[in-house]
Amino acid sequence: MKKVITIALLLFAVLSKIYPQKITQQEYLDDLAFIYKNLQKTPSFKTQKENQKKVKTQFERLQEMQKNDIYLIEALVNYYSMLDCLQDYHNVINTNSSSYTYEDLKNKDTLKKIINETDGYYRKSTLDLDSLERELANKTPQEYEGIYYYHNLFKVAVIQSKSKLVGIILDTKIPTWSRGEEMFYLIPKEDNNFRIVTGSYIDKKILSTLNRIQEGEFLSFGWSKRNNKPIPNSQNRTTSKYELKQLQPEVDYLKISTFGSSTAVLKEATTFYNGLKEKNLAQNLIIDLQNNGGGADKNSDMLRNILTKYNGKIYILMNYYTASNAEEFVVRIKGMKNVTVLGQKTKGVLTYGRNYDTTLLSPSKKIKISFTDLKDNWQQYLPFEGIGVEPDISLTSDRDWLEQTLAKIKGNSSS
Numbered sequence: 001m002k003k004v005i006t007i008a009l010l011l012f013a014v015l016s017k018i019y020p021q022k023i024t025q026q027e028y029l030d031d032l033a034f035i036y037k038n039l040q041k042t043p044s045f046k047t048q049k050e051n052q053k054k055v056k057t058q059f060e061r062l063q064e065m066q067k068n069d070i071y072l073i074e075a076l077v078n079y080y081s082m083l084d085c086l087q088d089y090h091n092v093i094n095t096n097s098s099s100y101t102y103e104d105l106k107n108k109d110t111l112k113k114i115i116n117e118t119d120g121y122y123r124k125s126t127l128d129l130d131s132l133e134r135e136l137a138n139k140t141p142q143e144y145e146g147i148y149y150y151h152n153l154f155k156v157a158v159i160q161s162k163s164k165l166v167g168i169i170l171d172t173k174i175p176t177w178s179r180g181e182e183m184f185y186l187i188p189k190e191d192n193n194f195r196i197v198t199g200s201y202i203d204k205k206i207l208s209t210l211n212r213i214q215e216g217e218f219l220s221f222g223w224s225k226r227n228n229k230p231i232p233n234s235q236n237r238t239t240s241k242y243e244l245k246q247l248q249p250e251v252d253y254l255k256i257s258t259f260g261s262s263t264a265v266l267k268e269a270t271t272f273y274n275g276l277k278e279k280n281l282a283q284n285l286i287i288d289l290q291n292n293g294g295g296a297d298k299n300s301d302m303l304r305n306i307l308t309k310y311n312g313k314i315y316i317l318m319n320y321y322t323a324s325n326a327e328e329f330v331v332r333i334k335g336m337k338n339v340t341v342l343g344q345k346t347k348g349v350l351t352y353g354r355n356y357d358t359t360l361l362s363p364s365k366k367i368k369i370s371f372t373d374l375k376d377n378w379q380q381y382l383p384f385e386g387i388g389v390e391p392d393i394s395l396t397s398d399r400d401w402l403e404q405t406l407a408k409i410k411g412n413s414s415s
Contacts, residue, residue: 021119021120022069022070022071022072022120023069023070023071023072023075023120023364023366024069025066025067025068025069025070027363027364027366028066028069028070028075028364029063029066030362030363030364031075031079031362031363031364031366031367032059032062032063032066032078032079032082034360034362034363034369035079035082035083035093035362035369036055036059036082038360038369038371039055039082039083039086039091039371040055041371042086042088042091042352042371042372042373043352043372043373043374043375043378044086044087044088044091044351044352044372044375044378045086046375047375047378048086048087048088048382051085051086051087054085055082055085055086057085058081058082058085059082062078062079062081062082066078071120071121071122071123072095072120072121072122072206072366072367073121073122073123073182073185073197073199073206074123075367076093076095076197076206076208076367077164077185077187077197079093079367080093080187080195080197080208081187084187084189084195087351087382087385087386088351088352088372088385089209089210089347089348089349089385089386090324090349090351090352090353090354090372091352091369091370091371091372092207092208092369092370092371093208093367093368093369094205094206094207094208094367094368094370095121095205095206095207095366095367095368096361096362096365096366096367096368097117097118097203097204097205098114098117098203099203099205100114100202100203101202102174102202104202105174105175105176105202111175111176114176114203114204115176117204118176118199118203118204121199121204121206122181122182122183122199122204123181123182124180124181124182125166125168125180125181125182127168129157129168129170129179129180132157132159132168132170133147133157133170136157136158136159139225140216141215141216141225142215142216144158144160144165144186144213145158145159145160145165146158146216146225147170147225148167148216148218148223148224148225149223149224149225149226149227150201150221150222150223150224151222152173152227153172153173153174153201154169154171154172154173154174154177154183154201155169155170155171155172155227156168156169156170156183156184156223157170158186163187163188164185164186164187164188165185165186165194166182166184166185166186167182167183167184167185167186167198167223168180168181168182168183169181169182169183174201174202176202176203176204177199177204183198183199184196184197184198184199184221185197185198186211186213189210189386190386190387191386191387191388192212192213193210193211193212193348193386193387193388194210194211194212194213195208195209195210195211196208196209196210196211196218196220196221198221210347210348210349210386212320212345212347215397219320219321220320220347240255240257241256241257241258241260241265241268241269242254242255242256242257242268242269242272243255244272244275244276244279246282247286247402247406248282248406249282250282250283250284250409251282251284251285251286251406251409252281252282252284252285252286253285253286253288253402254276254285254286254287254288255288256287256288256289256292256303257291257292258292258293258294258295258299259292259294259295259296259299259300259325259326259329260295260296260299261295261296261298261299265295265299266298266299269299269302270302273302273303273306276306277306281310281312282312283312283313284312284313284315284409285310285312285313285314285315286315286317286402286405286409287303287307287314287315287316287317288317288402289316289317289318289322289326289329289330290317290318290319290321290322290343290401291319291321291322292318292321292322292323292326293321293323293324293326294323294324294325294326294327294328294350295324295325295326296325297325297328297376299325300325300326300328300329303329304329304332304333307333307336308336310338311338312338313338313340313409313412314333314336314338314339314340315339315340315341315342315405315408315409316330316333316334316339316340316341316342316343317342317343317401317402317405318330318341318342318343318344318346318389318391319343319344319346320344320345320346320347320388321347322343322346322347322389323346323347323349323350324349324350324353325350325353326346327346327347327348327349327350327381327384327388327389328350328377328381330346330389331350331380331381331384331389334389334392340392340393340408341389341391341392341393342391342392342393342394342395342401342404342405342408343391343394343395343401344391344394344395345388345389345390345391346384346388346389347388348384348385348386348387348388348389349385349386350381350384350385350389351375351378351381351382351384351385352372352374352375352378353372353373353374353376354370354371354372354373354374355373355374356373357370358370358371358373393408
């Protein structure tokens with residue numbers, strides 16, 4: 001009897017290496033019910049009464065359709081389809097797996113551990129990848145399908161598959177990934193946005209956010225049809241969160257990198273804003289909110305109060321990475337007569353928020369959720385959720401945005 005048990009255990013160990021350890025049907029259903037239960041507690045569910053039935057209908061549909069075990073990334077795509085019945089892109093579901101750095105991959109045991117941990121996360125494509133690459137090679141930047149690169153580390157084929165786009169690895173220098181893995185899915189949303197559900201580059205954690213594809217580039221996650229796009233050099237970026245400098249005798253420039261509300265950031269912000277009150281600012285003021293991921297009103301309101309008393313012309317610079325409370329700031333100040341907003345449409349994640357950022361572990365312990373608990377002024381911001389805030393003047397990518405803004409200021413001054 002002992003020998004039979006031993007053989008069975010050995011056979012299970014061998015099969016575990018051959019067949020991926022997907023999330024089981026029961027784990028999937030338990031996690032789905034857990035997500036639905038907690039989603040009903042969110043301010044977005046409670047305030048968007050017209051969408052409550054959509055959430056329930058999708059929950060019941062997902063319960064009925066899943067009859068087998070499933071790859072974990074496909075499970076998250078399904079879970080997000082229920083979340084996205086609400087307009088609330090601050091709700092987050094990620095995998096409950098360990099975080100690693102590129103340095104960790106140099107250790108063979110750690111590398112093996114990551115690969116084993118993420119076994120069953122991703123489907124392996126059965127397509128002829130050489131033929132697929134040849135077929136996609138001539139796609140234009142305006143087409144979503146095509147060959148995309150993440151610097152020199154990944155090359156993927158992005159193809160249409162039923163109602164979504166799929167990113168299949170053609171080549172990679174990151175040893176946790178392999179050729180043929182379906183690394184990400186893009187699900188179409190409103191106004192040319194996508195929900196991207198993807199594995200992270202190093203440790204293969206599954207995460208998700210909104211994404212927009214523009215001229216052959218993912219505005220989230222850095223994929224591009226240009227294979228020579230350089231890796232950003234962090235040494236060239238300013239380390240200061242708040243900066244004031246004079247660009248021209250009649251033009252001052254403010255760089256506001258964050259509206260964070262931690263004690264340290266608020267202290268730095270308060271000191272900076274108090275200093276602004278004592279300055280004799282120029283008649284034209286550029287406020288750069290590019291890449292400002294938001295924060296809280298207790299920070300941004302200090303700047304807004306200063307600007308309401310400023311008599312010159314204000315030019316707000318924003319891009320896709322201007323998000324959350326930074327987007328709220330733009331919405332609230334955009335109506336002022338002396339304000340012009342330039343740049344690129346923002347991400348559209350501004351209506352709700354997470355005050356305590358509580359993370360809950362699912363019954364399967366394979367995923368964790370972090371849902372919203374704030375709804376301040378939600379009716380004012382809901383029209384922009386999942387869509388973004390439009391600039392008054394769109395800026396082109398062929399010239400420096402600061403140069404283009406200065407040209408606009410010069411044109412306004414001479415008119």
